[in-house]
Amino acid sequence: MSRKGENIYKRKDGRWEARYIAYYEESGRAHYKSLYAKSYTEAKRKKQKACQQNPPTEAPAAVWDGSFGEVCMRWLNHVRPQLKESSYVKYRNILESYVMPALGDCRMPQIQTGLLERYFEGLLDHGKSDGTGLSAKSVSDIKSVLKRILMFSAKEGWMQECRIDHIVIKQGSRQIRILTREEQADLEEYLLEEFSNIHMGIYVSLYTGIRLGELCALRWENVSLEKKMISISRTMMRLRDYSHVTDKSTKIIETPPKSVCAIREIPIPDFLLRMLREKSAGMLGQEYFLTGRADQYMEPRLVEYHFHKIMDSLEIRDANFHCLRHTFATRCVAVGFDVKTLSVILGHAAIHITMNRYVHPTADMKRQNMDKLAGISTLFAVSENGQDI
Numbered sequence: 001m002s003r004k005g006e007n008i009y010k011r012k013d014g015r016w017e018a019r020y021i022a023y024y025e026e027s028g029r030a031h032y033k034s035l036y037a038k039s040y041t042e043a044k045r046k047k048q049k050a051c052q053q054n055p056p057t058e059a060p061a062a063v064w065d066g067s068f069g070e071v072c073m074r075w076l077n078h079v080r081p082q083l084k085e086s087s088y089v090k091y092r093n094i095l096e097s098y099v100m101p102a103l104g105d106c107r108m109p110q111i112q113t114g115l116l117e118r119y120f121e122g123l124l125d126h127g128k129s130d131g132t133g134l135s136a137k138s139v140s141d142i143k144s145v146l147k148r149i150l151m152f153s154a155k156e157g158w159m160q161e162c163r164i165d166h167i168v169i170k171q172g173s174r175q176i177r178i179l180t181r182e183e184q185a186d187l188e189e190y191l192l193e194e195f196s197n198i199h200m201g202i203y204v205s206l207y208t209g210i211r212l213g214e215l216c217a218l219r220w221e222n223v224s225l226e227k228k229m230i231s232i233s234r235t236m237m238r239l240r241d242y243s244h245v246t247d248k249s250t251k252i253i254e255t256p257p258k259s260v261c262a263i264r265e266i267p268i269p270d271f272l273l274r275m276l277r278e279k280s281a282g283m284l285g286q287e288y289f290l291t292g293r294a295d296q297y298m299e300p301r302l303v304e305y306h307f308h309k310i311m312d313s314l315e316i317r318d319a320n321f322h323c324l325r326h327t328f329a330t331r332c333v334a335v336g337f338d339v340k341t342l343s344v345i346l347g348h349a350a351i352h353i354t355m356n357r358y359v360h361p362t363a364d365m366k367r368q369n370m371d372k373l374a375g376i377s378t379l380f381a382v383s384e385n386g387q388d389i
Helices: 040-053 067-084 085-103 111-127 136-156 179-193 197-208 212-219 269-279 300-311 324-336 337-347 351-358 363-375
Strands: 008-010 018-023 030-037 229-232 235-240 250-255 265-268
Touching: 008 030, 008 040, 030 040, 030 229, 040 197, 040 212, 040 324, 067 085, 067 136, 085 136, 085 235, 085 250, 085 351, 179 197, 179 300, 197 212, 197 300, 212 235, 212 300, 235 300, 337 351, 351 363
Parallel strands: none
Antiparallel strands: 008 018, 018 030, 229 265, 235 250
8 A cells, every 4th residue: 555645655575666757758648667665764765865866857848830920929019018119119120120021931940049040140141121231230139139039939838948149249340430620610610600499409419419319309498597407308209100090100209218327417518508598588498499399399300411411511421410429428538527427418327338339539539648658658768957867
């Protein structure tokens, strides 16, 4: 007779038999092994030792044979309630533009590491619609989305775990454009010659580093001339419209910035404060900074268009609106800004983002720093009376 629940029996030959689960079949059926001993106590001890040393293994779960495209959309619908609208649109664009055309029809058992390695290589080589390769940044964004989908699939039991952490997307050294001092001087002269609302906005961006979307969403109530502060709490962007409420494919939205750190206050330098006082006359607060009207805004695409017209007239090439932010950060470092303070003004989460992405040593900065070597040189050291030592 066996001890209840222990699966230990006394056999007719006088020995004790202890049975334990060795493994499970794919169907879930358990396979047992038996141990024998002269006493119940010894049989129980042997069973406990065997279970500790060889715990039962389950056969790999059968991989779901659905399409990867279906899994992608299930994931997107699953995370949508936790996403900002801009993030949802970004993820959906990535799926529809790059993931679904290449991987959407693949069955789940086909989604393996080797396939994804070749997929990323293809994106870097010819991922764009014109046959040229995507940037490393774009491919990294696609990889990040795919990683989340793979984790979701494994958690739901639709596939075995498929890791892609080891796949490295090499980031190229992209040259960031900043304005030279001569170009900046020409731009300022052009803006101040006719200090319109759009010119004022460009000038403010040059001396505060605010982003294009933040400038477009800025209202006069966010500019405190008494406190000498500009408060950044909103951004404007154009997104794909998936609501199907209208016939338009895109729409303009205002939303909080992409991170908490981007909500910030920027001190207004005194020379800029005097200009803003003149432009603020008659403003009640709700008016947009770029239009002077509460019922009319200027969207980022239109501001970028005006900026390019100005650059063309000044014959300044290859400069977009964002280069004003890079120029501001570089000039701040050149005049001795504390990097932590600069990082907060720019709305970055960490100092390394400021230094790696937005601060670019100019030729003058490099030369000035190299000239400092004269102070530590022993070969060219001189005495107080001017004689070589």
